[in-house]
Amino acid sequence: MPALNKLFDQYNDRVAFLAVYISEAHPSDIWQMESNIRDKVVFASPKNQEERAEIATTCVRRLGLKFPSVLDEFGNSTERAYTGWPDRIYLIDSAGKIAYKSKAGPFGFKPEELAAALSRLPSRIGHVGISNF
Amino acid sequence: MKNNDIMAGSRRQAKSRRILRFLAGLFITLAVVYLSFGGFVFWAMHQPPEVFGRVMKRIPGPVAFLLYPFETLWLRARVGALNIGDTAPDFSLERVNKTGPIQLSALNKQQPVVLVFGSYT
Numbered sequence: 001m002p003a004l005n006k007l008f009d010q011y012n013d014r015v016a017f018l019a020v021y022i023s024e025a026h027p028s029d030i031w032q033m034e035s036n037i038r039d040k041v042v043f044a045s046p047k048n049q050e051e052r053a054e055i056a057t058t059c060v061r062r063l064g065l066k067f068p069s070v071l072d073e074f075g076n077s078t079e080r081a082y083t084g085w086p087d088r089i090y091l092i093d094s095a096g097k098i099a100y101k102s103k104a105g106p107f108g109f110k111p112e113e114l115a116a117a118l119s120r121l122p123s124r125i126g127h128v129g130i131s132n133f
Numbered sequence: 134m135k136n137n138d139i140m141a142g143s144r145r146q147a148k149s150r151r152i153l154r155f156l157a158g159l160f161i162t163l164a165v166v167y168l169s170f171g172g173f174v175f176w177a178m179h180q181p182p183e184v185f186g187r188v189m190k191r192i193p194g195p196v197a198f199l200l201y202p203f204e205t206l207w208l209r210a211r212v213g214a215l216n217i218g219d220t221a222p223d224f225s226l227e228r229v230n231k232t233g234p235i236q237l238s239a240l241n242k243q244q245p246v247v248l249v250f251g252s253y254t
Contacts, residue, residue, distance in 0.1 A: 004249060016246045018237075021229055023182045024252045045183070056229045059253035070226035070235050076181070081222040083213025084250030085182045092221040092246045096238065099245065104211030107204045114247065121245055 003111035005066045011118055015091075017067035021056040022079040025086035025106075049074045091117045171201050178210030221246075 008017045027045040046052035053071055060069050072078045079085050087105030091114060092098055100117035102108045174197050177188040189197065197203055215222075225236040240246055 007247075011247075014244060016240050016244050017249070018235065018240065018246060019249045019251065020226065022250055022252055025182070026186070053227075053229065053231070055253070060229050063253065068235065069229045071229050072226060078222075078224045078226060079250065081224070082215060082248070082250060083211055084248075085211075087249075087251035089250070090215075090221070090248040092237075092241055092248065094241065094243070094245050096220055096241050098215055098217055098219050098221055101213075101215060101217060103208050104213070105251070108208060109251075118247075 001063050001065060004114075005064070007111060007115055007118060008067050014123075015118065015121070019060070019065055019067060019069035020072055020078060020082075020084060021052075021060065021069055022072045022084050022086075023076060024055065089114050091121075093121065167200070171206075174201060174203075175206050175210060178207055221248075 004017070011017075024045065046055055049071075052074065056069070056071050072084075076085075082088065082090065083104065087109045089100070089102040089109065089111070090098060091100035099121070100114060102110060102113060174188070174192075177185045180188075221237065221241070223236065223238045225234045227234050237246065237248075
């Protein structure tokens with residue numbers, strides 16, 4: 001996450017960042033991970049949207065994300081549309097087309113690939129113009 | 134004397150044939166078990182997160198990770214329907230801090246958007 005915050009700092013003026021909070025990958029009642037017990041991150045699966053919102057609030061605070069986050073609805077429609085679980089990164093260009101799609105996490109979650117994709121975005125006139133110097 | 138030798142020889146041959154048949158049977162059985170279990174894990178990878186999580190919980194320790202090319206299967210199972218150049222599906226979702234919804238298409242009007250899907254665990 002620090003890597004993503006760093007990219008946010010770098011591109012904040014021309015790219016919007018949005019975290020989409022989806023189903024927990026390892027809730028305690030389904031597939032608990034030892035590493036999460038060690039880190040004291042133990043959550044049962046939320047039973048409804050309110051519970052999910054509560055967990056999301058805690059998590060977003062602990063993750064220390066600098067950019068806004070939204071909560072997928074309880075039917076996980078957005079996760080399903082984007083195959084976002086357990087984690088995944090997309091870059092959508094200003095025409096609304098997908099410019100970068102990471103492979104599925106955890107293996108494919110690579111902020112450095114996003115960094116490369118961001119650097120390939122066409123720079124907007126005025127941002128790297130002479131006026132900046 | 135000679136007859137006895139021939140009989141002993143064919144008994145030995147019969148015995149080694151039995152062993153070979155047994156080994157071949159064992160190999161085929163193990164292969165079938167290995168492939169069907171792998172097929173089951175691959176099927177589970179295509180299911181919703183809760184179903185996949187429940188399946189993985191029942192598989193002891195790192196078995197699935199050690200016996201199968203887990204990462205390759207996972208990346209293939211979770212490749213998803215969207216491709217580079219596709220129109221990003223629109224959504225409108227409530228902010229975690231409950232200050233109203235954000236609509237992707239509205240956010241995307243003026244600028245590119247990075248979407249980070251994830252949770253905490």
